[in-house]
Amino acid sequence: MLWVALILSPRPPAPSDDPQAPPPHPWGICPEAQAGLAVWCLQFTPRVALMEDAVVMEVEASLRLFRGLPALKARIGDEAPDLGVAAIGWAPTATAALVLARCGVTDLGGRLLQTVLDPLPLRTLSAATEHAESLSRAGINTLGQLRALPRGGISRRFGAALLTMLDQAYSLRPEAHAWVALPEDFHARVELPSREDHAPALLLGARPLLMRLCGWLAARHAGATGVTLHWVHDSMRAKDAGDGGSLTIRTAEPIRELEHFCRLMAEHLAKTRLLAPVGELRLEAIGVQALVEDSGSLLPDAVRTGETLYLTLERIAARLGPERVLQPALADDHRPEWMTRWRTCGDGTAPRRKTRHMALRAPQVPEPAFLLDPPLRLTVREHRPHYQGALTLLIGPDRVEGGWWDRIPDTQAHRQVVRDYWVAVNENAGVLAVYREPVEDGGSAWFLHGVYA
Structure with a gap:
């Protein structure tokens, strides 16, 4: 497994005269900041837990989703400081990751877990903090020196909690966490x-x-x-x-x-x-x-930039x-x-x-991509509309009629149209949308209305 520990920056306790105010956090951090950081971490994995002054999460199963360990480390390292994170540690256990983060050691760097943890000071392990002074007088200042002591003596003199946390740091005993639920x-x-x-x-x-x-x-x-x-x-x-x-x-x-x-x-x-x-x-x-979600295949359905x-x-x-x-x-x-x-x-x-x-x-004919406003009236020669030359009518007619419901503002007139649309073409103008409609003199006229892309 691979764990990451995110340690929050402590903050000075705010003075309060309210007797109902919640007690300060035992590690001197903001509880709301810790809960907010945990919610942010849930986007990477559902295995997120609160641990002392940090948030820990197990990300082994998420590495492929986030393009591998280097990419995930870079993203968390870039974004987490904005949420008040002061130190980050990566290790095979949550306790070891927390110890590494407190010492400013980012990860194992390819070394064995025991090799990295042994020279670290006792105060990085919270269970050893209250006994650090007594152990120091006996010449025990590092985790490696503590681990070399007889286990029975450690348990009788300092309690089973110290030995349990020490074993959990060295991955000798399983850890139990209460996972954070997504609100x-x-x-x-x-x-x-x-x-x-x-x-x-x-x-x-x-x-x-x-x-x-x-x-x-x-x-x-x-x-x-x-x-x-x-x-x-x-x-x-x-x-x-x-x-x-x-x-x-x-x-x-x-x-x-x-x-x-x-x-x-x-x-x-x-x-x-x-x-x-x-x-x-x-x-x-x-x-x-x-x-x-967008497709992550080799050939995505759509290519988006920006x-x-x-x-x-x-x-x-x-x-x-x-x-x-x-x-x-x-x-x-x-x-x-x-x-x-x-x-x-x-x-x-x-x-x-x-x-x-x-x-x-x-519609019975394709719709043009570009429309002229207003439509352009065309000349007619030998009963054929002309635009940059004679036009050949390909598809049509398509009758468009209506508009009695569409009144022009401040007038009694309506935008009523009666048109027969055609798809026309010639070598100079390309493919056009033209229509024929009745005019006031009783005849009909041709108009250029659109251009096909």
């Missing part, structure tokens, strides 16, 4: 190290909360369509400032990308003004949905305002000009895919 809902809280007066500075405290959220979503194989960041004002505030405020950010599709959440939050916080200094942040997820178009549009809309960024959405209309309507970006709904039931009719 059904996500709610995270953090107390800022100092009071913040400016909203953009809140991102520094919100980023660890977003990291926990992304880890929780990954463990649930899900994504979120939004997050809500709440902040609590300092007690020394103006009367009209209120207890705090909140900011809700929504996305067009469920995601769990940390950097995208951070970019969106940065854009919104840049336009937010705080009414009083902030000392505490809380984060909750909105619209959690299951995600369909962020998707909709994530890019959301980030731009957060900066410029949603009313200044428009995106197309398919409408229930069979007339080509009005099949697509433009709507503001970032309204929390992704563009719908085109389905058969959305159209009022099944």
Whole structure:
């Protein structure tokens, strides 16, 4: 087995006059930070446990999923410090990994476990800490020297707990852990190290909360369509400032990308003004949905580079305002000009895919990729439409009729059309979409409406 131990940085105890306040952690760390780190670790393996001042997890079965041990070490080493991790250790047992992390030894480095543990000081083993002074007077200062003593004497004088933990460190006795359960809902809280007066500075405290959220979503194989960041004002505030405020950010599709959440939050916080200094942040997820994972095969179904178009549009809309960024959405209309309507970006709904039931009719000819606005009237010679030469009609006619329900604003007229569409072609212009419709003089005219890609 392969274990990793993540030791949290201790924090000074906060003074409190509340008799109902929870007691401080025996190892001087923040219990909420430890629980949040455990939730983040659940994205790597379900075998996660709390152990003294650390979080330990067994990752042997997860190495292939995360592209091998070097890649997993690099990822945990890069991301864990942002969650308050001060040291990381890798070893065959959880106790040994915890001992290595306390000594600043990252891993075994290809050496035997006994060779690495023997020269380490006694105080790295928590069960030996209270007996370290007595053992030191007897000349016992390292784990190797302790292990060389008679086992019966160790058990009688210092208790069985010391011998048990020593054996567990050296992988001579099995370990038992209470695994952390993945919570059904996500709610995270953090107390800022100092009071913040400016909203953009809140991102520094919100980023660890977003990291926990992304880890929780990954463990649930899900994504979120939004997050809500709440902040609590300092007690020394103006009367009209209120207890705090909140900011809700929504996305067009469920995601769990940390950097995208951070970019969106940065854009919104840049336009937010705080009414009083902030000392505490809380984060909750909105619209959690299951995600369909991308194919990891040699020949994937789709090749994606960077962020998707909709994530890019959301980030731009957060900066410029949603009313200044428009995106197309398919409408229930069979007339080509009005099949697509433009709507503001970032309204929390992704563009719908085109389905058969959305159209009022099944077209008999292919639909052009590009439309002219307005359509171009064509010349007719010898009863044939011309555009950069005579056009040959390939497919058609396809009758498009309707629009009595579509009134032009501020008028009594309607966008009623009666057209016969054709697919036409010539050597100069390529493949075109043309139509013929009645005109006011009682005859008919030809128009160029679209170009095929």
